[in-house]
Every structure is written in structure tokens, then in C-alpha cells.
Amino acid sequence: xxxxxxxxxxxxxxxxxxxxxxxxxxxxxxxxxxxxxxxxxxxxxxxxxxxxxxxxxxxxxxxxxxxxxxxxxxxxxxxxxxxxxxxxxxxxxxxxxxxxxxxxxxxxxxxxxxxxxxxxxxxxxxxxxxxxxxxxxxxxxxxxxxxxxxxxxxxxxxxxxxxxxxxxxxxxxxxxxxxxxxxxxxxxxxxxxxxxxxxxxxxxxxxxxxxxxxxxxxxxxxxxxxxxxxxxxxxxxxxxxxxxxxxxxxxxxxxxxxxxxxxxxxxxxxxxxxxxxxxxxxxxxxxxxxxxxxxxxxxxxxxxxxxxxxxxxxxxxxxxxxxxxxxxxxxxxxxxxxxxxxxxxxxxxxxxxxxxxxx
Amino acid sequence: xxxxxxxxxxxxxxxxxxxxxxxxxxxxxxxxxxxxxxxxxxxxxxxxxxxxxxxxxxxxxxxxxxxxxxxxxxxxxxxxxxxxxxxxxxxxxxxxxxxxxxxxxxxxxxxxxxxxxxxxxxxxxxxxxxxxxxxxxxxxxxxxxxxxxxxxxxxxxxxxxxxxxxxxxxxxxxxxxxxxxxxxxxxxxxxxxxxxxxxxxxxxxxxxxxxxxxxxxxxxxxxxxxxxxxxxxxxxxxxxxxxxxxxxxxxxxxxxxxxxxxxxxxxxxxxxxxxxxxxxxxxxxxxxxxxxxxxxxxxxxxxxxxxxxxxxxxxxxxxxxxxxxxxxxxxxxxxxxxxxxxxxxxxxxxxxxxxxxxx
Numbered sequence: 066x067x068x069x070x071x072x073x074x075x076x077x078x079x080x081x082x083x084x085x086x087x088x089x090x091x092x093x094x095x096x097x098x099x100x101x102x103x104x105x106x107x108x109x110x111x112x113x114x115x116x117x118x119x120x121x122x123x124x125x126x127x128x129x130x131x132x133x134x135x136x137x138x139x140x141x142x143x144x145x146x147x148x149x150x151x152x153x154x155x156x157x158x159x160x161x162x163x164x165x166x167x168x169x170x171x172x173x174x175x176x177x178x179x180x181x182x183x184x185x186x187x188x189x190x191x192x193x194x195x196x197x198x199x200x201x202x203x204x205x206x207x208x209x210x211x212x213x214x215x216x217x218x219x220x221x222x223x224x225x226x227x228x229x230x231x232x233x234x235x236x237x238x239x240x241x242x243x244x245x246x247x248x249x250x251x252x253x254x255x256x257x258x259x260x261x262x263x264x265x266x267x268x269x270x271x272x273x274x275x276x277x278x279x280x281x282x283x284x285x286x287x288x289x290x291x292x293x294x295x296x297x298x299x300x301x302x303x304x305x306x307x308x309x310x311x312x313x314x315x316x317x318x319x320x321x322x323x324x325x326x327x328x329x330x331x332x333x334x335x336x337x338x339x340x341x342x343x344x345x346x347x348x349x350x351x352x353x354x355x356x357x358x359x360x361x362x363x364x365x366x367x368x369x370x371x372x373x374x375x376x377x378x379x380x381x382x383x384x385x386x387x388x389x390x391x392x393x394x395x396x397x398x399x400x401x402x403x404x405x406x407x408x409x410x411x412x413x414x415x416x417x418x419x420x421x422x423x424x
Numbered sequence: 425x426x427x428x429x430x431x432x433x434x435x436x437x438x439x440x441x442x443x444x445x446x447x448x449x450x451x452x453x454x455x456x457x458x459x460x461x462x463x464x465x466x467x468x469x470x471x472x473x474x475x476x477x478x479x480x481x482x483x484x485x486x487x488x489x490x491x492x493x494x495x496x497x498x499x500x501x502x503x504x505x506x507x508x509x510x511x512x513x514x515x516x517x518x519x520x521x522x523x524x525x526x527x528x529x530x531x532x533x534x535x536x537x538x539x540x541x542x543x544x545x546x547x548x549x550x551x552x553x554x555x556x557x558x559x560x561x562x563x564x565x566x567x568x569x570x571x572x573x574x575x576x577x578x579x580x581x582x583x584x585x586x587x588x589x590x591x592x593x594x595x596x597x598x599x600x601x602x603x604x605x606x607x608x609x610x611x612x613x614x615x616x617x618x619x620x621x622x623x624x625x626x627x628x629x630x631x632x633x634x635x636x637x638x639x640x641x642x643x644x645x646x647x648x649x650x651x652x653x654x655x656x657x658x659x660x661x662x663x664x665x666x667x668x669x670x671x672x673x674x675x676x677x678x679x680x681x682x683x684x685x686x687x688x689x690x691x692x693x694x695x696x697x698x699x700x701x702x703x704x705x706x707x708x709x710x711x712x713x714x715x716x717x718x719x720x721x722x723x724x725x726x727x728x729x730x731x732x733x734x735x736x737x738x739x740x741x742x743x744x745x746x747x748x749x750x751x752x753x754x755x756x757x758x759x760x761x762x763x764x765x766x767x768x769x770x771x772x773x774x775x776x777x778x779x780x781x782x783x
Binding site for chain 2: 092093094257259260261262264267268269271272274275281282283284285286287288289290291292294317318319321322323325326329355360363364365366367368369370371376377378379380381382383384385386387388389390392393394
């Protein structure tokens with residue numbers, strides 16, 4: 066995707082001893098890139114969410130692990146760094162999947178070869194993610210085309226959190242079909258859920274859509290149900306951090322509430338995902354660990370002052386405690402379908418197995 | 425309710441030519457009271473939400489209208505001021521109810537008597553509101569007692585927005601039963617929905633509960649469904665701005681989403697209201713006008729800086745538009761029951777008529 070006319074991915078190699086990312090904590094007010102030189106750097110940016118989005122943190126962790134292997138290619142370091150990176154975010158499954166891929170790529174190879182192999186694997190993970198998202202976009206585009214054909218007018222799509230190109234290596238998951246539909250000339254409007262407490266919708270999704278010229282409106286997370294009741298939402302598309310075998314979906318906190326409202330108003334609710342997001346080891350969403358994050362994310366807010374500086378202000382009653390679960394689980398029964406790189410399917414084990422029989 | 429050891433109502437007379445309110449836009453960081461001397465003052469504080477809460481704005485508007493009558497007791501001024509005040513907030517019905525009461529109290533009376541009659545009526549509206557809320561508290565207390573008896577432990581209650589004493593003249597609607605249960609020694613914990621975009625939960629409800637010593641936790645509006653899935657919510661209680669004859673409820677935007685989640689998880693969902701909130705002229709919630717407020721409330725946030733000053737910062741992608749509906753409608757089918765000053769009832773016309781047959 067382009068920023069100020071220049072094509073960017075969300076993560077890119079810098080030679081073979083460093084890689085670059087966009088500092089997403091500075092968006093939407095400043096576009097700043099960072100150069101990372103170690104697995105520790107990678108762990109830090111994932112943990113504090115300078116980089117975020119389930120597919121993207123998989124690629125960032127893979128590059129981080131590859132850098133650690135260059136520094137010390139021993140099995141001990143491989144295991145220790147794998148575990149250190151895997152612990153940065155407990156809910157996203159791609160993170161573990163990507164780290165395991167890098168581990169597998171070097172295991173049983175001479176130590177002298179490992180740095181190059183790991184680096185190649187990290188690049189492959191990033192390239193494949195971009196290709197998978199492009200395929201997701203094409204598969205989701207067919208659904209938007211159908212809706213447009215049926216209603217003849219503008220298609221109103223609601224999305225929660227940021228599952229755009231900033232959440233992946235390129236294109237995005239939930240937003241990829243939207244970009245393609247827009248580029249094809251289908252009239253579109255996107256309701257962008259603010260996505261408290263970290264406001265990824267208002268800051269990142271709105272930034273992405275605005276940069277690409279897609280018509281959109283930021284709304285409070287509270288408002289989506291009202292617009293669905295009012296007939297102003299034709300479909301919902303969200304991303305996911307982990308899908309279990311039965312089709313349950315962990316995604317950003319609040320996704321469940323939108324899925325309930327969609328069901329109550331007969332609005333189709335789609336989840337877009339690369340297959341690396343499927344956790345075949347878990348039977349249902351009840352088994353997914355839900356990350357509990359700092360209550361500061363809720364009780365304080367960072368923004369731009371009238372004089373242009375970025376400042377964090379307290380916004381809640383002083384002394385009142387907060388709780389901040391990062392994700393919730395949307396039961397498969399509320400989901401119309403999955404949009405994957407191999408096509409669309411029902412949110413059931415049968416549906417998933419129809420596209421991914423070998424898994 | 426007490427602030428710094430002193431008993432306050434949310435609105436009080438100052439002689440017969442002014443009245444006092446709490447500047448709720450300064451809470452939770454500063455406790456400031458204001459003296460209002462005209463209907464124009466009253467309209468302004470209602471419109472910009474320096475004073476808010478459906479029952480309270482009824483009382484504030486009544487005092488405002490009484491002051492206008494003191495200034496000019498003509499029928500023309502009565503009608504013009506009534507209309508000016510009624511237009512400040514379109515969704516709340518008490519506002520119109522209270523203004524009509526003041527009008528009725530002076531119509532067909534000599535102009536010389538009108539100022540005193542109107543002032544007396546405004547005071548009666550305020551006193552009755554406090555008494556109604558106390559009765560709502562007693563009736564809701566019975567439900568909390570039952571829950572406590574059944575589960576034997578702490579009762580977890582979720583509330584949305586602020587329907588506490590700051591939203592009424594005293595006690596509150598949704599919070600009145602909570603205060604009484606707490607005072608009776610029932611172990612309680614309240615999940616306080618932040619309530620974007622104006623954050624009445626995080627700023628006002630948390631402030632109230634904290635000042636009274638009630639155990640509570642602020643959560644993002646997105647999080648309530650997750651806690652219900654997790655078995656951590658025993659009941660929901662909210663207030664309302666207007667109830668229609670069929671039992672549909674207009675309340676702060678986002679209420680509908682919590683009611684859907686409560687239904688999906690078999691969590692009882694109660695709406696607490698004084699009967700002045702019932703609009704017998706409307707058959708269903710589809711007929712309620714929904715106020716559209718400024719998108720600035722969503723795209724900017726006011727808080728306290730590290731140096732202690734209150735500042736407003738931009739929090740969304742610059743240039744992205746926002747939409748800000750103030751209320752949504754929760755269908756009667758999602759509501760377990762109404763808690764009123766006359767007792768509890770089903771959320772149906774039959775239920776409402778059983779308590780208010782003469783209406």
C-alpha cells in the first residue's frame with residue numbers, strides 16, 4: 066500500500082541483519098519507521114503494540130527469531146528465543162505458527178547454515194502472507210460484488226478493529242476485499258468501529274481507508290447495532306487472531322457484540338483469515354487464552370493537542386480501577402462464513418476441512 | 425448523596441430567582457457548582473450536557489421555565505420558552521413531561537400568581553423525582569437480594585452510561601438499588617461500561633460509586649459481552665430516556681448491544697425508570713426520535729494532563745468523518761423487566777398497564 070506515494074509493506078528486510086517496521090503507536094498523527102536489530106527489539110515492539118495485527122506479528126517475530134539465530138545458532142538459543150517471542154501475545158496463533166516455521170527450517174541443519182535459512186524462511190512467511198491476503202481479497206471481493214448486484218447501490222460495510230494492511234504484511238485480511246471492490250469502482254462506505262480501548266479503528270483503519278480514498282465514517286463501538294437496526298449495514302467483515310476447529314473466532318474485544326447484532330438484524334457477518342490463523346489443536350473457543358492488558362490503555366488516552374504535540378491524558382474517575390481483556394470469542398453460530406486464501410466456507414469444522422483437508 | 429461529607433442533590437433552588445446545578449462536564453476531575461438565573465441558562469446547560477440524565481434535565485428545564493415565567497408570565501412567553509427548552513434534547517421524554525407540568529400548573533391562573541405557582545411546581549417535580557428514585561431503589565433492591573440469596577456470594581452487576589444520582593435529582597434510577605444493596609451489606613461489584621463517546625460511565629458512574637464506596641471496575645463498552653460469556657455478570661441494570669407503550673426502551677447508544685449479550689447468556693436485563701419516562705403516545709421504539717450529536721464528541725477526548733490541567737486532544741485519523749447517534753432502541757423482547765416507583769413488571773404493554781392503569 067502507498068503512503069505519500071511510496072509503496073510500503075508493514076515489515077521489510079534491511080540487508081540480512083535488520084528489518085524495518087512502521088511505528089503504529091505514532092499513527093495516525095505521524096508516519097515513522099523503525100529499524101529493529103534483535104529478537105529483543107522484536108519482542109518489545111510486539112508487546113507494547115508498536116507493531117500489531119495477528120498476521121503481521123507472526124512475520125515480525127519470524128524476523129526477530131532469524132536475527133537471534135544469526136547471533137547464536139544453538140538449539141538452546143533457538144528454544145529460548147522462540148519461547149520469549151511466543152509469550153509476547155498469548156491469543157494470536159500466527160505468532161506461534163510463524164515461530165515454529167522458522168524453528169523447523171533450521172532444525173537438523175548445520176549451525177553455520179542456520180542464519181541464512183532462518184532469514185529466508187522469515188522472508189517466505191512475509192511474502193506468503195502478502196500473497197494470502199491478496200487471495201483473501203479476491204475471494205471476499207466476490208461477496209461484495211454480489212451484494213452490490215443485489216441492492217444495486219452503495220454497499221455499507223462495518224468493520225471492527227484494524228484488519229487492514231497495517232495488521233498484515235500487505236493488503237490486510239478484512240480490508241483486502243474492500244480495497245479491491247473500491248478499486249473496481251463498486252460504490253462503498255465503511256463504518257469504522259472506533260475499537261476501544263486502543264482505538265485501532267479510529268486511528269489505523271480510518272487512516273488506511275482515508276489514505277486509499279475509501280469513503281468511511283468513524284463510529285463509537287456502541288453505535289454499530291443501531292445502524293444495523295436502521296438498515297444501514299449490508300455486511301460486516303472482521304479479522305481474527307485465532308479460529309478453533311469448530312469455527313469459533315477470537316478477535317478484538319467487542320467483535321462478539323457486533324456478531325450478535327448482525328445475527329439479530331440478518332446482516333451477513335464474515336471473518337477474513339489466512340489459514341495460519343486456524344488452530345487445529347483447539348476444539349472450541351472456550352479453550353483460547355484471552356490476553357488481559359494494562360488498564361492504563363482504558364483509563365488514559367493519547368492524542369494530539371491543539372498545539373500539535375502528542376499527549377496522554379487521564380480520562381476516568383481518579384482512583385477507579387479498570388479491566389482490559391484484549392479479545393473475546395465469537396461463537397461459530399453467529400458467523401455467516403469465513404473468507405480464506407483458498408475460498409469461502411461455512412464457519413464449521415466441515416467448512417474448514419472442505420478448504421483445508423490436509424490440515 | 426454526599427460529596428466531601430456534604431449532602432447534595434443534582435439540582436436545588438437558590439431563593440426563588442435562581443437554582444443551582446453541578447457542572448457535570450467538569451467531573452470527575454473537579455466538583456464545581458453553577459448558579460443559573462434564566463431559561464436560557466437552563467437550555468444551554470442541557471444542550472451542552474453540563475447537566476444530563478433524563479430525569480434531571482426534566483427538573484432543570486422545569487426550574488428554567490419557572491424563571492422565564494417570573495420574568496414574563498404571558499401565555500406567549502410560556503409557549504415560546506416551553507418550545508425552546510423542549511428542543512434542547514429530542515430523545516428524553518421526561519423533559520417534555522416536566523415542561524408540560526409547569527405549563528399546566530399556571531394555565532388558567534392570573535399572571536400575577538404564575539411565578540409562584542411555576543416555582544412550586546418545579547420544586548414538586550424535583551422532590552417527586554427524588555422520592556420516585558428512592559422507591560425504584562427499594563423495588564430493585566428486592567431483585568438484588570434475591571440474586572444474592574440464590575448465589576450466596578458477591579453479586580456482579582453491569583451498568584451502561586450513568587443512571588445514578590447525577591442523572592436524577594437524587595438516588596438515581598439504575599444505581600439506586602445498587603446503593604441500597606450496598607448500604608444493606610450485600611457484597612456487590614459493578615462493571616461500569618465506559619460509555620463512549622462521552623464516557624459517562626468512566627467519569628460519572630465510577631465517580632459516584634467510588635464516592636459511595638461501592639466496589640466497581642471500569643471496562644470498555646466492548647468488554648461486557650465477554651464478561652457475560654465468562655459468567656462474571658449476574659444482572660444488568662440500566663436507565664432509560666423513553667419507554668414506549670410496547671415496552672421498547674431508548675437509552676444511551678450501546679444499550680441494545682448489552683441487552684443482546686445478556687439475552688445470549690441468560691443474564692437478567694433490567695431497566696429502571698420513573699413512570700414519567702413512559703411515552704404512552706408512542707406504540708413502539710421505531711417511533712422514537714434519535715438525537716444525532718456532534719462528531720467532535722467521538723473524535724476528540726477531554727482529560728487531565730500529567731500537570732493537572734484539563735485538555736482536549738484529537739484521537740482519530742485527521743480528516744476522517746465521524747457519526748454520533750446518542751441513543752439506540754432496545755426491543756422489549758430483550759428486557760427481563762422494568763423497575764419502577766410502583767414496583768417491577770414485564771416489559772410489555774400489559775406489564776406497564778398493570779402498574780399504571782390510569783395512564
